[in-house]
């Protein structure tokens with residue numbers, strides 16, 4: 001796992017969103033990589049959910065400490081906390097937990113309520129981009145897209161102990177195991193090398 005603030009290895013905005021906490025499954029090392037109003041706006045640009053121009057307008061028009069910005073950040077972290085157990089259930093082949101499923105349903109209803117429906121084919125809901133709160137709605141609709149779409153059986157969780165990052169496995173055989181072969185993959189090779197040399201020594 002690299003140390004840059006914005007690491008996009010998920011292959012889908014919703015997975016990259018879930019991955020904004022590094023070492024999610026290691027309570028000692030877990031760290032939120034994106035914190036505060038400006039960081040979330042920059043993240044939205046990097047992950048392709050917001051254009052750079054819209055981001056500049058948003059950063060100028062919405063005060064970072066405004067009640068609406070703080071509410072939007074709270075909504076984002078709530079949605080992320082909703083998505084983690086759902087994605088874990090998905091990759092573990094389990095039923096989605098009822099409480100989080102209901103929270104996702106509410107997020108989707110709100111996102112649809114707030115979205116525009118431009119009169120054009122193909123039919124597509126379009127979230128706004130005037131407030132940070134719109135980012136949460138956009139991510140909810142993207143989550144619907146991911147969890148109801150073709151990529152569903154390609155969602156994986158990194159096999160690295162404690163890592164917890166998700167990604168879309170686009171490898172031909174569907175055998176990708178690591179968030180990154182340079183990070184968790186490398187650590188695994190080092191670990192196995194160490195146990196081999198200890199056994200033989």
Ligand SMILES: [Zn+2]
Pocket residue numbers: 001158159160163164165178179180183184
């Ligand atoms: Zn990993």
